Amino acid sequence: MKIAKTIAEMKELRRQMPQKVGFVPTMGYLHEGHITLVRLAKSENGAAVVSIFVNPTQFGPKEDFEKYPRNTERDIAMLSAVGTDVVFMPEPKEMYPPKFNSWVTVEGITERLEGASRPGHFRGVTTVVNKLFNIVEPTKAYFGQKDAQQALVIQKMVADLNMNLQVVVVPTVREPDGLAMSSRNIYLSTEERRGAPVLWKSLELAQKLWNNGQRNGEQIRREMIDLIEDEPLARIDYVSVADTESLHELKEMKRPPLVSLAVWFGKTRLIDNKVLEDPA
Amino acid sequence: MKIAKTIAEMKELRRQMPQKVGFVPTMGYLHEGHITLVRLAKSENGAAVVSIFVNPTQFGPKEDFEKYPRNTERDIAMLSAVGTDVVFMPEPKEMYPPKFNSWVTVEGITERLEGASRPGHFRGVTTVVNKLFNIVEPTKAYFGQKDAQQALVIQKMVADLNMNLQVVVVPTVREPDGLAMSSRNIYLSTEERRGAPVLWKSLELAQKLWNNGQRNGEQIRREMIDLIEDEPLARIDYVSVADTESLHELKEMKRPPLVSLAVWFGKTRLIDNKVLEDPA
Numbered sequence: 132m133k134i135a136k137t138i139a140e141m142k143e144l145r146r147q148m149p150q151k152v153g154f155v156p157t158m159g160y161l162h163e164g165h166i167t168l169v170r171l172a173k174s175e176n177g178a179a180v181v182s183i184f185v186n187p188t189q190f191g192p193k194e195d196f197e198k199y200p201r202n203t204e205r206d207i208a209m210l211s212a213v214g215t216d217v218v219f220m221p222e223p224k225e226m227y228p229p230k231f232n233s234w235v236t237v238e239g240i241t242e243r244l245e246g247a248s249r250p251g252h253f254r255g256v257t258t259v260v261n262k263l264f265n266i267v268e269p270t271k272a273y274f275g276q277k278d279a280q281q282a283l284v285i286q287k288m289v290a291d292l293n294m295n296l297q298v299v300v301v302p303t304v305r306e307p308d309g310l311a312m313s314s315r316n317i318y319l320s321t322e323e324r325r326g327a328p329v330l331w332k333s334l335e336l337a338q339k340l341w342n343n344g345q346r347n348g349e350q351i352r353r354e355m356i357d358l359i360e361d362e363p364l365a366r367i368d369y370v371s372v373a374d375t376e377s378l379h380e381l382k383e384m385k386r387p388p389l390v391s392l393a394v395w396f397g398k399t400r401l402i403d404n405k406v407l408e409d410p411a
Numbered sequence: 412m413k414i415a416k417t418i419a420e421m422k423e424l425r426r427q428m429p430q431k432v433g434f435v436p437t438m439g440y441l442h443e444g445h446i447t448l449v450r451l452a453k454s455e456n457g458a459a460v461v462s463i464f465v466n467p468t469q470f471g472p473k474e475d476f477e478k479y480p481r482n483t484e485r486d487i488a489m490l491s492a493v494g495t496d497v498v499f500m501p502e503p504k505e506m507y508p509p510k511f512n513s514w515v516t517v518e519g520i521t522e523r524l525e526g527a528s529r530p531g532h533f534r535g536v537t538t539v540v541n542k543l544f545n546i547v548e549p550t551k552a553y554f555g556q557k558d559a560q561q562a563l564v565i566q567k568m569v570a571d572l573n574m575n576l577q578v579v580v581v582p583t584v585r586e587p588d589g590l591a592m593s594s595r596n597i598y599l600s601t602e603e604r605r606g607a608p609v610l611w612k613s614l615e616l617a618q619k620l621w622n623n624g625q626r627n628g629e630q631i632r633r634e635m636i637d638l639i640e641d642e643p644l645a646r647i648d649y650v651s652v653a654d655t656e657s658l659h660e661l662k663e664m665k666r667p668p669l670v671s672l673a674v675w676f677g678k679t680r681l682i683d684n685k686v687l688e689d690p691a
Contacts, residue, residue: 138573232519233537233571239512257513258572265573291513292538293418293545 132211134218138226141180141219141266148216151176154269154296156260159183160200160314161209164304168273171301173214180267181210182219184226189255200317219267226262235261237284237291243378244391245280245402248368256281257288264289269296277303277311279391279404280378303403305331311403322364323396329362330394330403337372337390341407348372348381348388359394368393368400375406412491414498418506421460421499421546428496431456434549434576436540439463440480440594441489444584448553451581453494460547461490462499464506469535480597499547506542515541517564517571523658525560525682528648528673536561537568544569549576557583557591559671559684560658583683585611591683602644603676609642610674610683617652617670621687628652628661628668639674648673648680655686 135141145152153172157165165181173179183206190196203220210218234254240246241253264272274282282300289298304312309331310324319327333355340351351372359365370392373380381388391404415421425432433452437445445461453459463486470476483500490498514534520526521533544552554562562580569578584592589611590604599607613635620631631652639645650672653660661668671684 142575230519231571233515233517233568235513235515235572237513239510262571262573265575268575288513291511291542292515293542295422295545295548 132207132215132218134207134220136220136222136225138221138266141217141221144217145180145266145268148178148180151270152178152180152216152267154263154267154272155179155181156263156272156274157181157183158185158199158314159206160202160317161206162304162312162314162316164275164277164312166209166213167304168275168301169210169213169215171299172271172273173216175299176270178216179214180217180219180269181215182221182263182267184219184221184223184259184263186226186255186259187223188227188258189252191249191251194249195315195318200314219263226259234258235288235292237287240280240287240378241284243280243373244369244371245278245393248393253281253284257284260285261288261292261294264294264296271297271299273299273301275303276300277313277403279389279406283376283378309335311401313401315399315401318399319396323399326362326364327396327401329359329365330392330401333358333370333392334390334403334405338405338407341387342410346384348384351390355390355392359392364396366395368395412487412495412498414487414500416500416502416505418501418546421497421501424497425460425546425548428458428460431550432458432460432496432547434543434547434552435459435461436543436552436554437461437463438465438479438594439486440482440597441486442584442592442594442596444555444557444592446489446493447584448555448581449490449493449495451579452551452553453496455579456550458496459494460497460499460549461495462501462543462547464499464501464503464539464543466506466535466539467503468507468538469532471529471531474529475595475598480594499543506539514538515568515572517567520560520567520658521564523560523653524649524651524671525558525673533561533564537564540565541568541572541574544574544576551577551579553579553581555583556580556686557593557683559669559686563656563658589615591681593681595679595681598679599676603679606642606644607676607681609639609645610672610681613638613650613672614670614683614685618685618687621667622690626664628664631670635670635672639672644676646675648675 153176155168235257286298308328310328372388375389387407393402433456435448515537566578588608590608652668655669667687673682
């Protein structure tokens with residue numbers, strides 16, 4: 132496994148790789164969710180590149196950029212173990228040199244949900260991912276469904292800007308009690324961790340309501356909120372029942388919606404989502 | 412010479428081309444300036460792709476998008492004559508389908524000069540050029556020095572977003588009386604055409620003042636303005652003596668500046684510029 136720390140090194144390593152490359156952009160502090168993406172990248176393309184970069188431009192001024200968990204040694208060991216070919220680990224000043232001044236934005240769908248709660252977040256995401264795609268030139272890039280809106284935004288950017296790769300969205304990997312895997316789960320106290328599966332429970336409730344014929348988005352939201360509010364440590368940021376493409380909130384529904392939510396546990400903000408499914 | 416009208420066709424033709432491709436993005440209505448770029452693209456890379464696309468997103472609502480001159484038949488004949496390999500001629504709805512919502516912006520240098528006179532202009536330019544670079548995947552792309560700020564903005568975008576090509580800026584081609592070649596020159600009446608070389612004359616004056624030791628940007632501007640105002644049909648939009656990188660206006664200068672200007676003749680807006688040179 133090779134490690135590139137500069138853009139020039141990464142581009143040079145890419146030139147030496149076979150034509151097909153699968154790419155997994157990460158912020159490190161890897162968990163089984165990331166590793167699932169890397170395994171898929173490797174098996175579908177023959178070669179896998181993983182980036183580890185805690186991207187400062189996607190964090191708000193009051194967010195957790197400084198304290199975002201980092202453990203590069205462990206990350207490298209995990210990536211090596213699953214046959215990663217190249218790890219790209221640039222410093223912030225390599226990606227954002229002085230006088231850096233170019234931005235990629237996706238309008239519309241970025242204004243809702245995470246974009247509404249975290250102004251500027253998606254501009255940071257699309258800009259860094261655009262750069263990473265140009266640096267790594269992957270055949271396919273892999274994103275987790277856990278960040279459902281991010282996956283939609285990246286797909287929109289790739290389509291609108293005619294970028295030459297395929298975006299693959301992979302189902303969320305969960306703990307046995309349903310909690311979506313996330314690097315931020317490490318922030319949770321024992322009590323918070325015990326309450327955190329309420330996100331997944333509320334999504335399962337939404338699916339159950341859908342199965343029972345509930346087609347009113349507001350009703351689904353209300354019952355989810357009631358469930359979450361029974362968990363004393365949970366503080367809701369948003370609960371959304373939205374169109375899977377436009378992310379507009381839905382009242383009466385014909386097709387299964389994207390149900391998503393963000394919930395604070397103390398100083399930790401957790402997100403999760405589910406595209407509801409029609410019963411088989 | 413092959414012609415691609417859709418993005419898919421262009422990408423397919425690109426796959427069949429040799430590795431090195433020179434690319435010249437144009438808005439058509441070609442003149443000797445464009446042809447100079449195409450000849451260079453062909454000779455430096457072995458293959459040349461030219462796009463003809465009057466890009467709606469770089470025109471303001473009161474600008475000349477609708478009446479911008481078009482003559483596709485003549486353009487194709489000219490491009491064929493100089494050995495162009497592929498002409499890419501998409502319709503606006505091919506480049507901007509419904510729900511198109513992604514934008515590339517360069518901040519800072521786009522706020523001055525043309526950007527100040529034409530709000531939103533450079534967002535349209537960077538977005539379409541970003542798309543075209545992804546569609547054509549050129550080794551080198553060629554731009555005229557006549558649009559000096561545009562060339563700087565494109566170079567900044569390519570550097571900041573780590574795009575995989577080289578931007579080549581080619582000296583302005585001029586009529587015998589010094590008027591910079593431009594598709595918009597066709598708009599000029601006989602009288603306006605007679606007065607239009609005053610742009611170039613004012614740039615030559617700036618060079619003469621520099622040669623004589625003038626290092627005060629405001630003085631150079633003042634003398635240029637006096638010269639242009641002697642031309643009764645000319646109406647100045649701006650005259651600028653600026654740093655060649657930041658485009659900040661300069662008072663006392665140590666290095667040769669970029670001198671640039673925009674001047675109206677009736678309803679036609681002409682631009683020109685010169686990076687002053689130290690005497691040999």
